[in-house]
Amino acid sequence: MFDWVEQLFRGIWQSIVGLYEIRRGLGTVAMHALRPPTTEVYPDIVPPLPAHFRGRLALTVNPETGEHLCISCRQCERVCPDKCIEITAHKSPETNKLELIDFKIDHGLCMFCGLCTEVCPTYCIINTNDFEMADYTRESLVYDLKKLTLTQEESAYYFDRKENPLPKPKPAKAAPAAQGAAPAAAGKAATAEKPAPAGAGQTAQTKAATEGESAKEAETKSPDAQVAPEAPPKLSNDEGKSDEAKPENESGEGPRQG
Amino acid sequence: MATEIKSDRLKTDEMIINMGPQHPATHGVLRLILKLDGEIVRHVEPVLGHLHRAQEWQGQNRTWFQYQALIDRVDYLSGMFTSWALARASEHVDGTEVPERAEYLRVLASELNRISSHLLWLGTYLIDLGALYGFPFYPFREREKILTFLEEISGQRMMFNYIRIGGVQRDPKADWFKRVEAFTKEFPERVNEYEAIVTENPIFLDRTTGVGVLPKSLAMEYGVTGPSLRASGINYDLRRFKPYSVYDKLKFDVITFDKDGDTRDRYLARVREMRQSNEIIKQVIDMIPQGDIMAKTKKQNAGLRVKAGEGFAAVESPRGVLGCYVVSNGSDKPYRFRWRNPSFSNLSVLPPLLIDRPIADVMAIFGSLDIILPDVDR
Numbered sequence: 001m002f003d004w005v006e007q008l009f010r011g012i013w014q015s016i017v018g019l020y021e022i023r024r025g026l027g028t029v030a031m032h033a034l035r036p037p038t039t040e041v042y043p044d045i046v047p048p049l050p051a052h053f054r055g056r057l058a059l060t061v062n063p064e065t066g067e068h069l070c071i072s073c074r075q076c077e078r079v080c081p082d083k084c085i086e087i088t089a090h091k092s093p094e095t096n097k098l099e100l101i102d103f104k105i106d107h108g109l110c111m112f113c114g115l116c117t118e119v120c121p122t123y124c125i126i127n128t129n130d131f132e133m134a135d136y137t138r139e140s141l142v143y144d145l146k147k148l149t150l151t152q153e154e155s156a157y158y159f160d161r162k163e164n165p166l167p168k169p170k171p172a173k174a175a176p177a178a179q180g181a182a183p184a185a186a187g188k189a190a191t192a193e194k195p196a197p198a199g200a201g202q203t204a205q206t207k208a209a210t211e212g213e214s215a216k217e218a219e220t221k222s223p224d225a226q227v228a229p230e231a232p233p234k235l236s237n238d239e240g241k242s243d244e245a246k247p248e249n250e251s252g253e254g255p256r257q258g
Numbered sequence: 259m260a261t262e263i264k265s266d267r268l269k270t271d272e273m274i275i276n277m278g279p280q281h282p283a284t285h286g287v288l289r290l291i292l293k294l295d296g297e298i299v300r301h302v303e304p305v306l307g308h309l310h311r312a313q314e315w316q317g318q319n320r321t322w323f324q325y326q327a328l329i330d331r332v333d334y335l336s337g338m339f340t341s342w343a344l345a346r347a348s349e350h351v352d353g354t355e356v357p358e359r360a361e362y363l364r365v366l367a368s369e370l371n372r373i374s375s376h377l378l379w380l381g382t383y384l385i386d387l388g389a390l391y392g393f394p395f396y397p398f399r400e401r402e403k404i405l406t407f408l409e410e411i412s413g414q415r416m417m418f419n420y421i422r423i424g425g426v427q428r429d430p431k432a433d434w435f436k437r438v439e440a441f442t443k444e445f446p447e448r449v450n451e452y453e454a455i456v457t458e459n460p461i462f463l464d465r466t467t468g469v470g471v472l473p474k475s476l477a478m479e480y481g482v483t484g485p486s487l488r489a490s491g492i493n494y495d496l497r498r499f500k501p502y503s504v505y506d507k508l509k510f511d512v513i514t515f516d517k518d519g520d521t522r523d524r525y526l527a528r529v530r531e532m533r534q535s536n537e538i539i540k541q542v543i544d545m546i547p548q549g550d551i552m553a554k555t556k557k558q559n560a561g562l563r564v565k566a567g568e569g570f571a572a573v574e575s576p577r578g579v580l581g582c583y584v585v586s587n588g589s590d591k592p593y594r595f596r597w598r599n600p601s602f603s604n605l606s607v608l609p610p611l612l613i614d615r616p617i618a619d620v621m622a623i624f625g626s627l628d629i630i631l632p633d634v635d636r
């Protein structure tokens with residue numbers, strides 16, 4: 001019978017509580033006017049990015065000598081989940097050493113996982129802090145060697161920030177050794193008959209065997225690469241694998257020999 | 259409260275309406291086929307698969323190393339947990355001992371990620387309820403700080419690829435821990451702010467109290483997990499129920515509610531979970547030991563392999579129990595994957611919750627379940 005009275009009082013009470021709560025919420029919002037803004041004026045102020053930020057991919061050079069650090073080992077090409085890296089290299093007839101001709105990264109395909117930077121033995125391929133890569137066409141997202149390679153100053157900056165070990169000792173004391181080791185390694189892979197100086201060669205062979213690739217293929221393929229001035233741009237996995245073993249030799253033996 | 263709807267006087271023809279897939283509140287591309295009687299929902303049919311990316315199949319066509327980088331994309335708001343489930347399952351298969359410091363770092367990174375996931379949920383849920391102005395930016399402000407922390411250790415804000423098979427990717431520096439600690443001290447105050455704005459707000463109460471009541475039995479029938487299950491009063495948290503990693507050394511209680519959970523309880527469960535995660539982070543920073551961050555037997559390069567065998571492991575993700583079943587044949591590629599994604603089970607309980615509710619409640623209920631569509635479709 002007195003339901004309406006009860007309802008009335010309940011309604012009044014609810015209104016009072018509600019008004020109090022709304023005031024509390026609004027007060028909290030209003031207090032934000034007194035705080036410094038947390039937003040950043042982006043195009044004018046670039047946010048400070050951490051050293052290991054995974055931005056645009058780039059290739060470093062030796063910060064001191066300006067020598068390109070890529071040894072065409074194709075590890076990044078092999079590990080890339082999106083197959084967006086394309087390396088063109090050939091064996092130079094004079095030095096019998098792999099020479100980098102072109103290095104293409106399709107940033108339209110890249111998912112910025114950073115796996116290529118993790119496997120790179122010479123810390124050549126890195127993620128820069130650059131993320132402003134918008135462009136007008138898809139084709140312009142394919143960066144070639146010239147566009148990818150950083151200057152000496154930039155390389156020094158990234159080597160310092162990422163705390164990657166500098167390639168200092170190599171040019172200082174192991175530069176001749178590295179040069180000496182490279183032909184040996186290349187020659188070994190090319191003929192696959194020379195006795196391997198270290199266990200590295202064996203591992204390379206076993207790897208090749210496990211991956212269902214016969215050593216003959218490596219033999220037949222690498223002379224081709226020697227004769228032809230340009231390796232075919234679309235390399236099959238086999239060649240990538242046969243080449244993949246070399247940097248381990250080089251990086252493993254170079255300092256030891258020197 | 260607007261819980262009782264008298265509709266028998268307003269009988270109309272049923273109308274079929276497609277909600278989504280391009281609907282701003284469906285958190286991705288969910289399509290709901292609603293049969294409406296006036297404003298009342300009489301039948302619901304969720305249509306899934308718009309975001310199907312064959313994540314399991316892709317796993318069989320990539321090496322272990324490559325798949326680790328991909329798997330963060332399954333649940334993009336909590337990538338740490340998918341990585342962790344994969345890592346735990348793989349470690350279970352070949353019996354890898356993970357260094358203790360790596361385990362603590364995993365807990366630390368994951369709890370940070372849990373907070374960031376809940377913060378995003380809080381902001382977007384309030385948008386779903388109509389609070390379009392201002393409020394969503396407050397949780398995003400804190401989320402931004404957390405993402406900066408995670409970016410620093412992993413390299414990216416959301417696709418972390420931080421937790422690896424055998425350990426973690428990178429050891430943070432000492433000042434990183436200090437900054438995280440400073441954040442954990444100010445964070446509870448920020449949660450108080452959100453609660454002052456939202457929790458007792460009469461509009462919020464009207465929209466959520468008694469809406470979308472999920473009884474215990476229904477939740478268990480449909481396999482609902484995570485905060486939605488705990489809000490319904492079931493004391494089930496994998497971190498306590500089956501402690502993995504170092505959770506058995508940490509002090510925290512499972513957040514449960516006494517009654518059948520409605521939408522507001524699910525909101526409260528997540529807010530309390532944020533505070534709880536914050537406490538866990540504090541403990542972890544105090545307890546973290548020195549040492550290795552990667553098992554000696556595992557190398558993070560193309561040669562990463564897992565011994566032949568099968569194994570299952572699950573983690574408590576922000577959305578529920580995230581399980582991963584791995585079959586390995588010892589080669590560089592996984593043989594088979596099977597994921598148990600929490601969002602899928604949580605979404606399947608949506609139709610019974612929506613029946614006989616007005617269409618305005620659809621988003622309130624759907625949002626409260628915290629569903630990520632890539633996690634549903636994989």
